[in-house]
Amino acid sequence: MRACDIVIIGGGPAGLAAAVSARKQGIEDILILERDRELGGILNQCIHNGFGLHTFQEELTGPEYAARFIRQVDELHIEYKLNTMVMDISPEREVTAMNREDGIFTVKANSVVLAMGCRERPRGALNIPGYRPAGIYSAGTAQRLVNIEGCLPGREVVILGSGDIGLIMARRMTLEGAKVKVVSELMPYSGGLKRNIVQCLQDYDIPLKLSCTVVDIRGKERVEGVVLAQVDEKGKPVPGTEKEYRCDTLLLSVGLIPENELSREMGAAIHEVTCGPKVDESLETSVEGVFACGNVLHVHDLVDFVSEEAAAAGRHAAEYIHRLKRTKERPARGKTVPIEAGSGVRYTVPCSVCPARVEDKLIIRFRVDQVYTDCYVSVYFDDERILQKRRLAAAPGEMEEVRLTRKQLREAPGLGRITIKIEER
Amino acid sequence: MEKRELTCIGCPMGCTLEVRIEEDGGIEVAGNTCGRGDSYARKEILSPARIVTTTVRIDGAAEKVLSVKTQKEIPKDKIFACSAALKKVQVKAPVYAGDVLVENIADTGVDIIATKTVLE
Numbered sequence: 080m081r082a083c084d085i086v087i088i089g090g091g092p093a094g095l096a097a098a099v100s101a102r103k104q105g106i107e108d109i110l111i112l113e114r115d116r117e118l119g120g121i122l123n124q125c126i127h128n129g130f131g132l133h134t135f136q137e138e139l140t141g142p143e144y145a146a147r148f149i150r151q152v153d154e155l156h157i158e159y160k161l162n163t164m165v166m167d168i169s170p171e172r173e174v175t176a177m178n179r180e181d182g183i184f185t186v187k188a189n190s191v192v193l194a195m196g197c198r199e200r201p202r203g204a205l206n207i208p209g210y211r212p213a214g215i216y217s218a219g220t221a222q223r224l225v226n227i228e229g230c231l232p233g234r235e236v237v238i239l240g241s242g243d244i245g246l247i248m249a250r251r252m253t254l255e256g257a258k259v260k261v262v263s264e265l266m267p268y269s270g271g272l273k274r275n276i277v278q279c280l281q282d283y284d285i286p287l288k289l290s291c292t293v294v295d296i297r298g299k300e301r302v303e304g305v306v307l308a309q310v311d312e313k314g315k316p317v318p319g320t321e322k323e324y325r326c327d328t329l330l331l332s333v334g335l336i337p338e339n340e341l342s343r344e345m346g347a348a349i350h351e352v353t354c355g356p357k358v359d360e361s362l363e364t365s366v367e368g369v370f371a372c373g374n375v376l377h378v379h380d381l382v383d384f385v386s387e388e389a390a391a392a393g394r395h396a397a398e399y400i401h402r403l404k405r406t407k408e409r410p411a412r413g414k415t416v417p418i419e420a421g422s423g424v425r426y427t428v429p430c431s432v433c434p435a436r437v438e439d440k441l442i443i444r445f446r447v448d449q450v451y452t453d454c455y456v457s458v459y460f461d462d463e464r465i466l467q468k469r470r471l472a473a474a475p476g477e478m479e480e481v482r483l484t485r486k487q488l489r490e491a492p493g494l495g496r497i498t499i500k501i502e503e504r
Numbered sequence: 505m506e507k508r509e510l511t512c513i514g515c516p517m518g519c520t521l522e523v524r525i526e527e528d529g530g531i532e533v534a535g536n537t538c539g540r541g542d543s544y545a546r547k548e549i550l551s552p553a554r555i556v557t558t559t560v561r562i563d564g565a566a567e568k569v570l571s572v573k574t575q576k577e578i579p580k581d582k583i584f585a586c587s588a589a590l591k592k593v594q595v596k597a598p599v600y601a602g603d604v605l606v607e608n609i610a611d612t613g614v615d616i617i618a619t620k621t622v623l624e
């Protein structure tokens with residue numbers, strides 16, 4: 080069986096940044112396994128711009144952003160295998176994969192970085208009545224059809240869900256000559272970035288209907304129309320508010336879920352809110368030596384944060400390897416403190432911290448549970464508030480973060496728990 | 505005097521900006537929480553412009569289309585002229601990211617460049 084220091088599962092932006100950073104920490108033996116025919120992950124189909132504002136201070140398209148990392152992977156001579164599907168990872172970190180040239184093969188990894196990204200919520204989970212006619216696509220599938228295969232899935236379109244992919248596709252289909260009649264959102268606010276609402280909908284006079292859902296899909300063979308209705312506070316359609324829109328295509332943009340079949344089978348503890356693995360300050364999962372980053376860990380809206388998080392995962396995996404080689408075993412973890420999502424916060428990543436292991440700072444990323452205007456993000460060490468940050472606005476669609484310094488953590492020796500909360504002013 | 509309503513995209517606040525455009529060309533912005541909202545509104549009123557990203561057909565490659573963009577922002581009202589002109593463009597692999605594929609698209613003075621390298 081082949082052995083390898085770090086095996087990276089997935090060659091999207093997360094996998095690429097993790098590989099580059101581990102190499103820069105002096106790890107020679109790295110292998111990226113990617114099931115697609117090229118590196119870059121979902122970025123290859125995201126041809127719009129807006130990537131990399133934080134990392135490169137310029138606005139790149141998805142393929143351009145990916146290319147910067149692919150170039151580094153090439154320059155650093157990091158090995159990768161394309162068209163290679165990882166099928167299993169054992170708790171002992173034996174990675175089993177398959178491709179045409181090698182058949183089925185297993186690599187014994189000293190450390191594994193999970194970077195498999197996410198997939199779209201399927202339609203089945205939605206519970207829309209009516210037949211199952213042709214013409215219903217997930218927004219990501221439509222994006223792939225238009226931007227990679229070069230074909231337009233329909234001419235008259237209704238989009239369900241106002242997440243970023245739905246918004247981006249509203250503009251994309253319009254530019255390709257389709258008529259996007261309406262974007263319907265179940266929640267009273269959009270899950271997408273403000274910028275996308277303005278530049279993808281308002282620019283093209285595409286209406287956005289909030290608190291609105293599909294109650295019927297017309298057509299047997301092919302979609303002929305959809306019926307939308309307003310919903311009440313409980314999300315139930317209000318009778319009498321139905322309106323029919325004629326269309327031949329319905330795009331669903333109803334959320335992403337981290338792709339964690341492999342993580343689950345390996346025995347990693349999964350977070351019930353993010354659906355990604357639970358990780359500590361080193362982005363290490365509950366399985367020793369296995370790290371996670373990017374959309375497989377929690378769904379990100381900005382690729383810059385994916386790259387930053389993945390670079391940290393790569394660094395921690397490298398440290399793990401260095402320590403393993405020095406001491407032949409893992410030093411005991413030391414005391415671990417849980418990080419809890421308090422009121423107004425849906426989840427935090429990481430969800431625990433070992434203060435002794437924190438580098439110079441600890442970044443805690445989280446999402447709020449509703450739209451807030453003028454609130455405080457507060458951090459509590461047990462019952463004492465140690466940090467309070469005013470935010471003029473916070474929304475579930477935009478990821479938030481707080482930073483704690485190593486000093487803050489070291490100076491609280493009896494610390495039992497850290498809580499992040501939203502407090503109204 | 506004309507009134508326009510805009511949404512600022514400067515931050516998640518998404519302030520609703522009330523813009524008054526006077527006959528003499530003076531612009532007054534209200535509703536912004538910070539200075540960025542003011543400059544955003546002025547730019548949106550005086551010269552709204554966007555980078556356009558789309559695809560053109562490509563021959564001789566595994567992919568059927570190649571992703572492209574306008575090298576700089578073009579005026580907002582030229583977006584459709586730009587995408588219509590690109591419908592007629594067909595390129596041949598290999599193409600390298602950054603290659604100029606069309607000069608001066610739709611008379612905007614801006615070039616169309618490839619955003620991906622596609623080999624034969």
Ligand SMILES: Cc1cc2nc3c(=O)[nH]c(=O)nc-3n(C[C@H](O)[C@H](O)[C@H](O)COP(=O)(O)OP(=O)(O)OC[C@H]3O[C@@H](n4cnc5c(N)ncnc54)[C@H](O)[C@@H]3O)c2cc1C
Pocket residue numbers: 088089090091092093094112113114115119120121122125127128129130131163164165166194195196197219222243244247338341372373374375378379380381382383385
């Ligand atoms: C439609 C869309 C639009 C977006 N728009 C923006 C934007 O405008 N600006 C911005 O900053 N961010 C944007 N994002 C967010 C950003 O692009 C993503 O967060 C980022 O690409 C996630 O990177 P990743 O590496 O975690 O996942 P991915 O890019 O999904 O990569 C995961 C890779 O793992 C591979 N893989 C999965 N399972 C296996 C397996 N079993 N074996 C082998 N390989 C496997 C996949 O093939 C894939 O290549 C957008 C995301 C989407 C989906």
Ligand code: SF4
Pocket residue numbers: 471512513514515516517518519535536537538539540541542
């Ligand atoms: S005006 Fe300032 S606070 Fe308001 S959305 Fe724009 S940048 Fe944000």
